[in-house]
Amino acid sequence: MPGITREEVAHLARLARLELKPEELEHFAGQLDDIIGAVARVSEVADQDVPPTSHPLPLTNVMRADEVRPSLTPEQALSGAPAQEQQRFKVPQILGED
Amino acid sequence: MTTTTDLVSYEDALASYDPVMGLEVHVELGTKTKMFCGCSTELGQDANTQTCPTCLGMPGALPVVNAIGIESAIKIGLALNCEIAEWCRFARKNYFYPDMPKNFQTSQYDEPIAFDGYLDVQLEDGETFRVQIERAHMEEDTGKSTHVGGATGRIHGASHSLLDYNRAGIPLIEIVTKPIEGAGERAPEVARAYVRELREVIKALGVSEARMEMGQMRCDVNLSLRPHGREKFGTRSETKNVNSLRSVERAARFEIQRHAAVLNGGGTIIQETRHFHEDTGSTTSGRVKEEAEDYRYFPEPDLVPVAPSRAWVEEIRAGLPELPLARRNRLVAEWGITATDMQSILNAGALDLIVATIDAGADAASARKWWMGELARSANESGVALDELAITPAQVARVAELVLKGDLNDKLARQVIEGVLAGEGGPDEVVDKRGLKVVSDDSALGTAVDEAIAGNPGIADKIRGGKVAAAGALVGAVMKATRGQADAARVKELILERLGVSEG
Numbered sequence: 001m002p003g004i005t006r007e008e009v010a011h012l013a014r015l016a017r018l019e020l021k022p023e024e025l026e027h028f029a030g031q032l033d034d035i036i037g038a039v040a041r042v043s044e045v046a047d048q049d050v051p052p053t054s055h056p057l058p059l060t061n062v063m064r065a066d067e068v069r070p071s072l073t074p075e076q077a078l079s080g081a082p083a084q085e086q087q088r089f090k091v092p093q094i095l096g097e098d
Numbered sequence: 099m100t101t102t103t104d105l106v107s108y109e110d111a112l113a114s115y116d117p118v119m120g121l122e123v124h125v126e127l128g129t130k131t132k133m134f135c136g137c138s139t140e141l142g143q144d145a146n147t148q149t150c151p152t153c154l155g156m157p158g159a160l161p162v163v164n165a166i167g168i169e170s171a172i173k174i175g176l177a178l179n180c181e182i183a184e185w186c187r188f189a190r191k192n193y194f195y196p197d198m199p200k201n202f203q204t205s206q207y208d209e210p211i212a213f214d215g216y217l218d219v220q221l222e223d224g225e226t227f228r229v230q231i232e233r234a235h236m237e238e239d240t241g242k243s244t245h246v247g248g249a250t251g252r253i254h255g256a257s258h259s260l261l262d263y264n265r266a267g268i269p270l271i272e273i274v275t276k277p278i279e280g281a282g283e284r285a286p287e288v289a290r291a292y293v294r295e296l297r298e299v300i301k302a303l304g305v306s307e308a309r310m311e312m313g314q315m316r317c318d319v320n321l322s323l324r325p326h327g328r329e330k331f332g333t334r335s336e337t338k339n340v341n342s343l344r345s346v347e348r349a350a351r352f353e354i355q356r357h358a359a360v361l362n363g364g365g366t367i368i369q370e371t372r373h374f375h376e377d378t379g380s381t382t383s384g385r386v387k388e389e390a391e392d393y394r395y396f397p398e399p400d401l402v403p404v405a406p407s408r409a410w411v412e413e414i415r416a417g418l419p420e421l422p423l424a425r426r427n428r429l430v431a432e433w434g435i436t437a438t439d440m441q442s443i444l445n446a447g448a449l450d451l452i453v454a455t456i457d458a459g460a461d462a463a464s465a466r467k468w469w470m471g472e473l474a475r476s477a478n479e480s481g482v483a484l485d486e487l488a489i490t491p492a493q494v495a496r497v498a499e500l501v502l503k504g505d506l507n508d509k510l511a512r513q514v515i516e517g518v519l520a521g522e523g524g525p526d527e528v529v530d531k532r533g534l535k536v537v538s539d540d541s542a543l544g545t546a547v548d549e550a551i552a553g554n555p556g557i558a559d560k561i562r563g564g565k566v567a568a569a570g571a572l573v574g575a576v577m578k579a580t581r582g583q584a585d586a587a588r589v590k591e592l593i594l595e596r597l598g599v600s601e602g
Contacts, residue, residue, distance in 0.1 A: 015392055017194050054187060054397030060405040063165035066129050069136030074146040077154060077263070087145045088244065088260035091196040 004032045103380060104359040108283075108351060111323070111358030117285040118331050119278040119350060120320035121229075123296055125271045126239060126313070127170050128306045132267035133238045134161030134204060134401075139269075141312070145262035153267035155200030160400055163188075167269040168211070168404060169414060170305040171236050174271055175212025176415050177299050178231045183211050185405040188236070188398040196261050197240035205272075207395040210235035211404065217299070218423055219291040221284060224437025229292045230276035241266035271305075277331065285321075286350035293317050293346050294444075298422035310341050317346050321353040323361060332357070333367040337381050340374045348379045356381070429453070433462045446474050447484050454491035455498070464498035465491075472512055476519060489518045496525045509582045510534045536585045540592065543576070543584055547592045550575040561597050569593050 009029045013020045020028065071077075074087050083090035132139060135152035151159035175182050189207035215231035242265050247257030273296065281288040297315055300308040308315040322334035335357070337349045352374075357367055371384035420428075426449070430440050443449050448469045455465035469484065473494070477484045497514055500506040506514060506529070517528030529535060537543060550572045551558045560568045569590055576589045594600060 015192075015194075015394065054399055055402050057402065059402040060185070062162060062402045063168060064136070064162045066131050066164050066166035067136060068131050068138045069150075071137045071148050071150050072154075074144065077146045077149045085246075085258075085260055088262050089146070089196070089199075091259050091261060093256055093258055094196065094243075094245075 004029050004036065103356055103382075104363070105352075105355040106358045106362060108355055111354050112283045114325065115323035115332075115354075115358055115361065116279075116282065116326050116328075117350075117354050118322050118324065118334075119275075119281070119285055119289055120334070121275045121278070121289060121292060121346075122318040122320070123273045123293060124239075124316045124318075125174070125273065125300055125306050125308060126315070127167060127269040127271060128304075128314075129164055129166045129170070129269055131164055133164050133167050133236070133269035134267055137264075137267065143264055146264065148264040149266070153199075154263060155198070161204065161398075163401060163404065164269060167236060168406070170269070170303075171211045171234065171271050172406060172411060172414050173303045173305055173418065174273065174300065175215065175234050176411070176418060177303055177421055178212065178215040178217050178234060178273065180212035180215030180231060180234060182406055182411050183209060183213070183404075184408075185209075185403055186211050187403045188401045189395045190398050191237075192394045193392075195240075196259065197243055198266060199241070199261075199263060203237060203240065204398055204401070205237035205395075206235035211406075217292065217295055219288065219295040220423065220426075220437070220441065221287055221291055222438070222441050224441065227281065227284075227288050227291065229278055229288070232274045232276045234271055234273045237270045237272055239265050239268040239270050285354065286347040289319060289350045290343050290347040294343050295423065297343075302419050302422050302425075304419075310343070313341065316341055319346060319349045319353065321350055321357070322367070323354065323357045332361070333369050335367060335370060335372050335381075337372045337374050338384065342376075345374055345376060345379075349374045349381060352380055433466065435466070443470065446470060448474065451484055451491055451494075455494045458492040458495035460495040460498040461502070464501065465494065468494050468498065468511075468515070472515055476515075487519060488521060489515065493518055493525055500525065500529070504585065505529075505535055507536055507582070507586065510536060534583065537580060537583050540588075543580075543589060543592055546576045546579045546584065547572075547589060547596060549579065551593065551596060558597060561593070561599060564599065566594065566599060 006025050006029050009020070009025050009032065013025070013028075078084045078087070078089065081089045127133075129139060131137060132148075132153055135150050137148045137150050137153055140148070152161050172182055186206065186209035188204050189209075190202040191205045191207070192202045194201055210233040212234040213232065215234075217229050217231060218226050219229055220226055241261050241263040244260045244262070245256035246260060248255035275292070278285070278288060278292075293315075297308045297310070300306050300315070306314055310316070317340045319337045319340055320334045321337070322332040324330065324332045335353055337353060340346050340349045353372075360367055368383075372381040373384050374381050426440050426444070429449075430437060440449075443452065443466070446469070448466075452462075452465045452469050455469065456462055473484060473487060473489065477487055494515075497506070497511050497518075500514070501508065501511050513532065513534055514525050514528045517523070517532055518525060522528050522531060554572060554575060557568050557571050561572070572593050573586055573589050576584050576593075577586060
């Protein structure tokens, strides 16, 4: 079982926008390793004949007709927003993107 | 732009390198509702009036896919000669950016609904180039950001941003080509022709209006160069959101020149996204491309797999309209024109108008003549598209009919068209109001003919002496006197009659 490295945890933390302290990186590396190890046991049981499953129900083609349904009012939509301006969600300055 | 980019001439770049392109086109579908919820997709509504818990990414909200979205994707796949997946899933593309409130975009990853196709495109000289299609997959559009506090709405220097999620969740189909090799110096032209042909296909299928200026169709141009004779591709750049046909061609051309300059100088191309600037035709560096794995794609657990039955796929295939290239080839044969003529018609945006004019009763030659001549000129002068002119194909057909019946000659017909465009009414109304009927009535013409003969005794003598060709000058005088309304053929007959000579 290849262990999860500290660097991998740091990378994931960056992608998830989580600020972790050095001791937390160690701590989570160990925990993630345990979790992945536990999940990996499933693949020992499931051989080639068991397809990977992404959904617990054996359903396909659940679709809806292309019919408009009522939307929220802007007031409702924005009711949970920490900040708003001009009937829009206000977010902090976005850096490193264009 | 504060920095200038080193470029080598296009010819020199092509002398040393072989361009390889990949084109990614996003098409916004024209469905009434979003891809995974019932919110309306109508454009131009007030901010955040078309959202719901699903497209806002509220906890516990469950997406359900739009049946027309799936059907449209299959139509596009079939029109692009693709195979249609028997079973495929959606995937979450995870990233943190406020344009998607869910913090992921619902897309497809390794199981696209359509794959392995091709699209034949026609270049300006009529030559056909086959572009291989890698895949077409389903996804959703993002919300619209407005950056506040910076210069001219740009993100740099902005203090904060405002988000409108009306667009978040509108269905998109992303169509990705395989690497386009072997186009050589015509690579930019192939890119433009491909995007145009794709737009024509999308419009013919009726799945979207595909108006690039409205953002309903957007193109990313991936381009790399490799030295001639080398098989391995060079590092590519990805120029994002190139939003007109002309820009697609210019962006490809610019990147060829830029890459060549970097490579000639011993440098390496950075794999990055670049932004195209309409005003200068140049590109500037965006962000360094995140690796695909950074998106941590995984199958979307809230949506069940899509497994289009073969019966459904065949039913959709049987219902496809005649596709644009096949239609153009048919019309080239029917109208007896060349492939280059057809390219001009296509470039002018006149094809559907000409067809509609013919459907309204005009012959093909007249329909082409008016749209590609007088009307194209008029549209050009007033800077509008042909289909925005204040004249309908039926009205053009009526003008053609009046010419055919001899009620109008070309000169008068042009005045009628001018009147219609000026809002004076339909063709018949303009003819009445301006008094534009051709005069072929002998008594009305007789006086003018007599005056022309009397006023040009020298010419009249020549004609009497047998020089029939000189009659043209007298016909001209009559036409002038009648302000172009005389029936020229009848005038000539009358002149010859009065002077006692016969033609031939």
